[in-house]
Amino acid sequence: MSQMMIRLFVCMMAVTTMNASGMGEERILTFPNGKTIKYRAYETIYYVSNVVDSTYQYLNYYVPESAYENRNVPVFLKTNVGGYMAAKAAAPSPTDATGRALQEGYVVVIPGARGSNATVLQPDGATVYTGRAPAGLVDLKAAIRYLRSNDASIPGDKERIITDGTSAGGAMSSLLGATGNHPAYESYMQELGADAGRDDIFAAVCFCPITDLEHADMAYEWLYKGTNAGVRGLSTEQIAVSEELAALYPAYLNSLELKTPDGTVLTDVNYRDYLKTFLIKSAQKAHDAGADIPAETGIVLNQGRRGSTGEFVIDVDLDTYLEYVVKRQQLKAPPAFDPLNVLENKASPENSVFGDHTGNAVNFTGFSLQKATNNPSAVMDTELKDRVWLMNPMNFIGDGISRTAQNWYIRHGAADRDTGFQIPVNLATKLINHHYNVNFDLVWNRGHTGDYGLDELFAWIKEITTN
Ligand code: DHB
Numbered sequence: 001m002s003q004m005m006i007r008l009f010v011c012m013m014a015v016t017t018m019n020a021s022g023m024g025e026e027r028i029l030t031f032p033n034g035k036t037i038k039y040r041a042y043e044t045i046y047y048v049s050n051v052v053d054s055t056y057q058y059l060n061y062y063v064p065e066s067a068y069e070n071r072n073v074p075v076f077l078k079t080n081v082g083g084y085m086a087a088k089a090a091a092p093s094p095t096d097a098t099g100r101a102l103q104e105g106y107v108v109v110i111p112g113a114r115g116s117n118a119t120v121l122q123p124d125g126a127t128v129y130t131g132r133a134p135a136g137l138v139d140l141k142a143a144i145r146y147l148r149s150n151d152a153s154i155p156g157d158k159e160r161i162i163t164d165g166t167s168a169g170g171a172m173s174s175l176l177g178a179t180g181n182h183p184a185y186e187s188y189m190q191e192l193g194a195d196a197g198r199d200d201i202f203a204a205v206c207f208c209p210i211t212d213l214e215h216a217d218m219a220y221e222w223l224y225k226g227t228n229a230g231v232r233g234l235s236t237e238q239i240a241v242s243e244e245l246a247a248l249y250p251a252y253l254n255s256l257e258l259k260t261p262d263g264t265v266l267t268d269v270n271y272r273d274y275l276k277t278f279l280i281k282s283a284q285k286a287h288d289a290g291a292d293i294p295a296e297t298g299i300v301l302n303q304g305r306r307g308s309t310g311e312f313v314i315d316v317d318l319d320t321y322l323e324y325v326v327k328r329q330q331l332k333a334p335p336a337f338d339p340l341n342v343l344e345n346k347a348s349p350e351n352s353v354f355g356d357h358t359g360n361a362v363n364f365t366g367f368s369l370q371k372a373t374n375n376p377s378a379v380m381d382t383e384l385k386d387r388v389w390l391m392n393p394m395n396f397i398g399d400g401i402s403r404t405a406q407n408w409y410i411r412h413g414a415a416d417r418d419t420g421f422q423i424p425v426n427l428a429t430k431l432i433n434h435h436y437n438v439n440f441d442l443v444w445n446r447g448h449t450g451d452y453g454l455d456e457l458f459a460w461i462k463e464i465t466t467n
Contacts, residue, residue, distance in 0.1 A: 024063070029102060031094045037102050039064045041091065042154075047111065047146035048139075049193030053086075053118050053130040057192075059111035059143045060089040062098075066105045067155045074202075074465050075147065075156035076101035077109040079140055081169040084353035086115035086131050096451040097164050097205070104458055107156030111143035113172070116352035119359075133353045134390040137175050138185055142194035144176070149195040160465055162203040162407075166450025167418065168349065170209035171393075174427060177204025177405035178393035185390065203407035203464060205457065207450030209427065210419050212394050213350050214365050215252050217335040219420040222249035222268075224331055226319050231326045234333070237343055242334040245367065253422070256394075258429045266429070275421055276316050278442045282414045284313040286444035293444075297324045329417050329447065336419075338365045341372035354387060364388050393427060398434040407464045408438045409457060413446030437464065 024040035031037075043060040051057050067073050078098050080087040089112040092098035101108050114131030122128055140163075148158045165173035179185065180200025212219070221242040228234045228242050250268035258266040266274055283299045293299045293313070298320025301311045332339075339345035340363050347361035354364040362384065363369040370378045380388075389395055396402040408431050412424040421442065428440035439460055443453070 027062075029092060029094055029099055031099060031103070035103075037064055037099075039092075039102055043089070043091075045146075047143045047194070050191065052192065053114050053120050056086050056088060056112035056114045056118055056131070057139055057142075058089055059109055059146065060091060061110075061147075061154060062092050062102060062108040063155050064102045064105050064107075067107055070105070071155040072157045073155070074106045074160040074162055074461065075109060075158065076106045077111070077144070077147075077161055077163045077201075079113060079163065079165040079169045079172050080110065081113055081115060081136055081165060081172050082167055084116050084133075084136070084168040084349040086113065086118035086136070087169070088112045097454060097457065100454045100458055104461070106162075107154070109143070109147065111140060113137075113139040113143075115168075116349060116355070127359065129355065129357045129359045131353075132355055132357060133387050134185065134188065136353075137172060137179075137391065138188040138192065138194075140172055140176055141179075141185060141199040142189060142192055144199040144201065145189075145195040145197050148197050148199075159202060161201040162205060162461060162465075163201055164205040164207075164451070165209075166207040167210050167448060170206040170450065171211035171391075173204045174206045174209045174211055174393040174410075175391065175396075176201055177206070177408060178396040178402060179390075180403035180405065182396060182399075182402045198403070200403035201405050203409065203461070204405045205409045206411070206424075206427075207452075208412050208416050208418065208448055209393075209410070209424060212392055212423050212426065213337055214388050214392065215249070216337045216419055216423060217365060217367065218245045218249040218252060219422045220332070220336045221245040221334055222253075223420040223422065224322060224326065227323055227326045227331070231323050232331050238334055241343060241371070245334060248367065253426075256426060256430065258426060259433050260429075261432070271422075272318055275425060276318055278421070278425060278440075279316045279318075279321060279414060280313050282442045282444045283316065285441070287311065287313060291444060296327075297321055325415055325417050328415055331417055335365070335368050335371075338363055338368035340368065342368050343371075354384060394430060397430050397436075404431075404434070404436065406437055408436055408440070409460055410438065410440040411446075411450075411453065412442050413448060414442040414444050415446055416448045418448045 024042040027041050029037050040063045044058050046058045090110045092108050098108050113136040115136045118131030119127050120130050163173040163176045225246045228239045254267050298317035300315040302314045337350045340347045340351040351361035355361045363372050370376050410428050428438050431438045
């Protein structure tokens with residue numbers, strides 16, 4: 001090849017890959033067991049044309065060597081959002097699902113997203129908060145559109161995008177799964193200069209999703225109120241707030257018209273029994289794997305002969321179980337999610353993420369707003385109400401408008417007290433009721449963490465992506 005042809009060839013290569021990412025950089029990821037994997041890193045790729053916050057609105061993507069031969073591999077998109085704060089784009093980690101996804105040969109994408117603490121200094125010296133909800137979600141949706149519109153230069157099958165996140169990130173993953181292509185986000189997308197096109201995904205992996213925020217306070221108190229005067233140790237004033245909130249939950253729960261697998265309609269009357277089925281299944285799975293199930297959990301084992309048909313879990317005393325959870329970790333005080341200025345409480349992550357661009361945190365439920373302002377007829381403004389609505393996946397499942405992800409993997413620790421168990425249970429149940437493919441477990445003895453059980457998760461991903 002002549003010098004000129006070589007130069008022309010190199011130049012063409014650059015042009016074909018340039019618009020998305022340049023040539024990338026070769027890297028090696030080393031796992032705790034000493035294994036390594038070679039991959040190329042493509043970083044700091046802005047995914048909107050009107051960048052509001054250059055610290056966050058870009059993505060990184062990573063391509064294992066094997067994906068250059070077989071480009072049609074799944075795309076594993078992890079969000080590192082936590083605490084409803086901003087998260088930067090990041091590199092794969094050998095100790096979470098991103099490293100494992102690379103090992104499986106998948107393209108890994110880790111976008112940044114704005115959140116409650118994202119700020120930009122204006123030329124006039126003012127600090128503007130750029131990341132108030134639904135900004136973080138809109139960013140992630142824009143990142144997904146970017147992957148699709150740059151399909152030719154970014155390897156990976158954009159019809160098999162799998163999102164993953166934990167806690168607030170689990171909520172984001174559930175929202176990405178629930179709200180695909182929904183027009184309600186379009187004005188936000190256009191403002192950012194996001195690519196036109198689809199932002200629906202193939203599968204959502206959600207670890208301990210902290211979501212359904214406007215009902216999370218009442219759900220929490222309804223579940224845990226039996227511990228208020230005992231192990232939870234609330235004051236008289238707190239108990240009064242707890243009981244008021246708890247009393248609001250049945251109307252909401254019943255309005256969901258969720259059904260058990262056998263078609264029974266779930267109500268506040270039979271719901272505790274339904275919840276018990278997940279705890280029993282959880283304890284059984286742990287017991288089968290050799291875990292010791294202490295009596296203080298309220299789990300009841302039958303007295304079958306060991307080694308024959310085996311012991312199995314036949315029941316759980318729910319009040320005892322809930323006390324056990326509370327003894328492990330102090331509950332949040334009521335209201336758990338919208339506490340701002342109620343009983344002199346400070347702002348939660350949720351109060352902040354729904355706040356305004358000047359940095360103020362706000363109440364985002366009518367209940368707390370009325371308590372905080374000492375005005376029983378105070379109402380939330382519609383702009384805020386709309387933003388709260390946009391952040392709840394429950395509003396979009398089965399709405400006939402969204403293209404909701406076909407596949408869902410939802411895990412929530414059976415000892416996680418960051419939100420009520422109803423939040424993940426209702427999410428999973430609504431999805432099942434609408435015939436989505438759902439793999440859901442409360443995981444025995446687990447607190448508020450994510451990206452665990454990776455063998456099980458990636459076996460499931462293999463199952464849904466192999467046809
Ligand atoms: C997270 C945890 C919470 O308890 C909460 O209310 C919001 C977010 C988190 O870990 O992301």
